[in-house]
Amino acid sequence: MISLQKLFSKDDQFFELLEASAEEGRSSVQALMKILAKNGRNLAMDEFTASHRKDKEITQDISELMCRVSVTALEREDIEALSNALYKIPKTVEKFAERYIIAGVEVKDTDFSRQINLLQQAIDIVVGMLQDLRREFNMQKTSQENAKLQKVEGEADTLMLELLKELYSRRHDAIKVVILRDLYELLEKVVDRCRDAGNVIFQIVLKNT
Numbered sequence: 001m002i003s004l005q006k007l008f009s010k011d012d013q014f015f016e017l018l019e020a021s022a023e024e025g026r027s028s029v030q031a032l033m034k035i036l037a038k039n040g041r042n043l044a045m046d047e048f049t050a051s052h053r054k055d056k057e058i059t060q061d062i063s064e065l066m067c068r069v070s071v072t073a074l075e076r077e078d079i080e081a082l083s084n085a086l087y088k089i090p091k092t093v094e095k096f097a098e099r100y101i102i103a104g105v106e107v108k109d110t111d112f113s114r115q116i117n118l119l120q121q122a123i124d125i126v127v128g129m130l131q132d133l134r135r136e137f138n139m140q141k142t143s144q145e146n147a148k149l150q151k152v153e154g155e156a157d158t159l160m161l162e163l164l165k166e167l168y169s170r171r172h173d174a175i176k177v178v179i180l181r182d183l184y185e186l187l188e189k190v191v192d193r194c195r196d197a198g199n200v201i202f203q204i205v206l207k208n209t
Helices: 015-039 048-069 078-105 112-135 139-166 172-206
Strands: none
Touching: 015 048, 015 078, 015 139, 015 172, 048 078, 078 112, 078 172, 112 139, 112 172, 139 172
């Protein structure tokens, strides 16, 4: 295990910004839970717009910092890859929220609780992996956490197949089938985005141990 404090000065802001980006992803999932709890009533995009805007600013701050700092604990390509992966999490959540609000009455009684549970697990693991990364490069722990993330992603794939089977049963209105398939795919994609971020973290630790 290699202490990060030996590799970069205390005023290095990269990890702080990366963690902030991951927290914006978690905030977007929490905001999504609130929207779904309203069950079609008084829906608004305010929280998602603010979260996405904040994360966009964080991503820009990371890019600007890379231009100013000559020596970093992580390779620049790894910082960029991780920043981009984290940015896509709230962006995809926001896209789901937009379409959910547009669909309105067509989906107001749809239960998304199983997908949301998987989203919560995935984003919490990503935030934890980033916090661990800031402290040290621990291959064993990172591997274990990444395996948990892969398991969650696999469960999301299985759930998607189950939901598609129900949609294709011919028991639903065709328009509703199209809408729900789009929404289901976006929620699965959020989990995929979390998996992508976890894979980047795993590769970072693998290269540095």
